[in-house]
Amino acid sequence: MSPQPAAPCHRTVPTVLALGAWLKNRACLCQGSQVQWSAAHGDLSDPAACAALRQSALELIERAHLAGAPVAALAHDLHPDFYSSQLALELADELGLPAVAVQHHRAHIGAVLAAHGLDEPVLGLALDGFGLGDDASAWGGELLWLHGPHWQRLGHLQPLALPGGDRAARQPWRMAASALHACGHGEQIAARWGAAVGAPQAALLQQMLARQLNCPPSSSAGRWFDAAAAALGLCLQQDDEAQAAVALEQAAQRALDGGMALPDLPTPLPDAQGRLDLRPLWLALHQAAPTTAAATDALAAAFHLRLADGLADWVLQARRQRPVRGVALAGGCFYNAILRQRLSERLQEAGLQVWLQTEHGCGDAGLALGQAWVAAQEHAAATAAQVQRLETTKENEPCV
Template sequence: MRPEDGSSDVRRRLLLRVTGTVQGVGFRPHVHALATGLGLAGTVRNTGGRVEIDVEGDRAVLAEFRRALLADAPPLASVASVEARPLPGTGARGFAILPSAPDAAHASVPSDTATCGDCLRELWDPADRRHRYPFINCTHCGPRYSIIRAVPYDRATTTMAGFAMCAECAREYHDPSDRRFHAQPTCCPACGPRLVLRGEDGDPIERAAELLAAGRIVAVKGIGGFHLACDAADGDAVRELRRRKRRPGKPLAVLVADLDAARALADVEDPAPLTARSAPVVLLPRRPGAPVADSVAPASATLGLLLPYTPLHHLLARRFGRPYVLTSANASGRPLVYEDESALETLADAVLTHDRPIHAPADDSVMAVFRDAPYPLRRARGLAPRPVRLPVAATRPVLACGGAQKATLCLAAGNTAHLSPHLGDLSDYDVLRRYVRTADYLRSLLQVTPEIVAHDLHPDYPSTRYAQALDGVQALAVQHHHAHIASCLADNGATGPVIGVAFDGTGHGPDGTVWGGEFLVADLTGFRRAGHLEHVPLPGGEAAVRAPWRMTAAYLGSDASHLPVATDRPVVWRAVLELLRSGLNCPPTSSAGRLFDAIAALLGGPAEVTHEGQAAIWLEHLAAPSAAGRHQARLTEDDPFRLHATDLVRAALTDLDAGTPPPVIASRFHHGLAFALADGCELVRQRTGLATVALSGGVFQNLLLLDLTVTELERRGFAVLVHRQVPPNDGGLSLGQAAVAAATGQASADAGERVAYQGVQDARAAEGRP
């Protein structure tokens, strides 16, 4: 008997709807080649943010087709789901690629991707027509997000629109069997962008390499913006670059030509993070005597290395012949330069540029490696706007606005959340302008109109003010540390409840104090404060963030009078002690970041910091990895409990007075804090029965603390969630806010109510306030 769908016992027809990042990544040619190779009939087309496949043939062959559809998908494709529906059989023959449907404007947007192996072979092949051409790309690599002006994603809506394809490129573009089929940026020396070294004659690559060798600074136009490059072994050049960029201490990234060059500078146990198609900067342990200037990464045990990710970078690396610094072309605190080349006049001696415009800028992504897997610290070029799957679908579209530093935006609809690239510190007006443009760009590109806008609880964050100024949306304030834990939950596809440990520098607490060392009982819809680091005064408010020694004074008072500032600047020292005695301009804080500042200053770390986390990073790298012992800290038994961080600071002072070497003291502090953190989780488990811990917040960029904490928690039988897709720092806040908005929206919809976020109310109730 013939089945009702019109198929036979051996022949069947299916309509497959494939969602995810499946447009602009060679998915239709993949389907075409697979279907024709298996002798199947039908069609494939882009439509409404997905690929639709109408396929007919032998049932057993169809099963093989569905298996290979995912197993052999193109490298840039990311399949979220495949829906299948039977259709009446037609007996059709042949397989065709149809034009995109009119509603294909809802496609996921592919990220910019490093040059693939096939294109590199062409780059170095003297017989190839694209030999040494700096803009080689294909369906499997090259610019995507950075060149798209509008949707649908077609050449006419990219910054390649002004480059008419030559006959040979057009033939490749229209041939379904060619790997450049519908590769929108495809081009060659006859029809594509041109490279120039502004103000210089001769071969641009040759001359740029000569300038680098002469100790000069060259601006290089990458996929997402300009970089500043100089010889990484030339200390004078590096120091001059720092002077111009106004970046006195923060480590600089170094580009190496290949893995062998990377291994000469750092320990590369697993090359996968370096060779990933996103081509991030990867922080790796620095080899003793590595041939780079000390000024590249002063007082740091790691180097940030990246491999070339465009043909231009490959060409320059091979011609120069040794590692070169490659850092974003902007003065400290300013947005990345990508458009106005006049902004480079005071930064670079020469500008290596081209005429392919950048529409959507993106800084480099940064990764660490934790337990043999990538651990993101900055999510930007190569990763954004790659979607993250939400554990609870957003039934109403959400725009989440992130924080104030390391700002990102997140646009969510259904189970899909798209994060913007890292945007920076919104206190800079031009960064804020780019933030607003990026929000508009994502909404237009993804064709999503938000109905809910989620933002930080802090009323004075620029992101909060932006959110509250939007018309026609429902605003939802999400507490900072709950957003951190929610981002870790979403990162791991979990909903909670969990014990959430959110350790960072600053976050606005519902009680009006500055939070930053929090133990929460949390799920995606709410939280309560189960414990925290004891509150200490923040002498001078923001001034204490810039001067770590102020926090040593906050913890120890006059007992810290041996600090250099007490003798070098006695008037200032006495003024701070008086400030602490009076309590004026000393807001209370539970900040874990400020605890690290206090210990670092006590052990001889930077008295003044020039970039976020500088003192804490110094302290992490100071710690002797094999030192024995740990400091101890008490927990109170009240609810919420308090962890006495002062015990850790006083233990460090006692060790110092006894002549213990600072590296040993730093190690004992890290071990003591990890053990105390596990004690706090143990207490929460006794009170709640919860046995899963989520770790988030900028302090957990410290891999030593992270490893010690995870090890101790797992030893005690806890399951531990850490970040893998988004950073633990404020760069992940927007995902957490979106996840909270989606979950609370769903809960309210289930109850027939408006969105009602209980997080802040629950926290206030726990503090005994209305």
């Protein structure tokens, strides 16, 4: 681990150690104008990765102490079951320090702001697979506003049920069935998916969705990509992370590279509650029923472009209510080059600056920097408020 020049987490805040996410874990020490990263530990489902994270955290704490700027706070994900969260609380208790829980998507946008040294209000679009929301539900398609320690969730993607909970993320056909149910055609699930996954399993899932049994909602963009890939028959079950989304992007890229004519799919529109509704776009994709590989690729490309256009319109609508100079894009879905480029072009054409995090990618590997940035912003705000209270108290003291 070696110090790396980076934008300061905040001008006046002390050292913060952030312990990162569950996936692609990496810890980060934000110390004045320097950022020190731990090695990449991988996913914390592996006990060896957990042990490595603990060792890295202890080493970073010692380094901060030896440098004369000891750790003043530990930052971690909002999810209480993550080992990184539990370790942060354990170390904070041992050291007598505050532990700051940071919502996952707020941290994603915070990482972009920290990486670019931004100290201004921004809109943030965070698209990924999962992050616990401050309402205890599964988030993953979030439109945020941030300015220093202040933030607000302005909107989110239309939620989909996750039939079977976490299992739905491993079986994209479940997400396609969920989307079909969300579009008001749940009675078609057994007939549509029975041949592919087995009639009993498809019928059971249809009943689960109808009765909302073990079907928690999620606003995740990643799950909508899964639903689209399954609807086109590109991936019904995935063995690797983002396998369905990658298959969908590859199909789309083939169509774009070949200059194919693309079908006319509807652009998603936000509703009165600020939710971007992807159901009409997905239903048009599902009902297209392509019969050739080329037609499948063309639909995949049209899905990408219309989704990007809908996201751009959503951000620009929010900008009319919250004037800002630019927008930060973050989350693993932005590894998708088609989505990233189309959306960036649309936003830039409308006069918005677009910022992304690049050093550790747009996904969870760079999340710790955002956790540290948020904790630093909150510490600075709390310190300023305390100073203001003391000054007010002194001003109101009677003269003797």
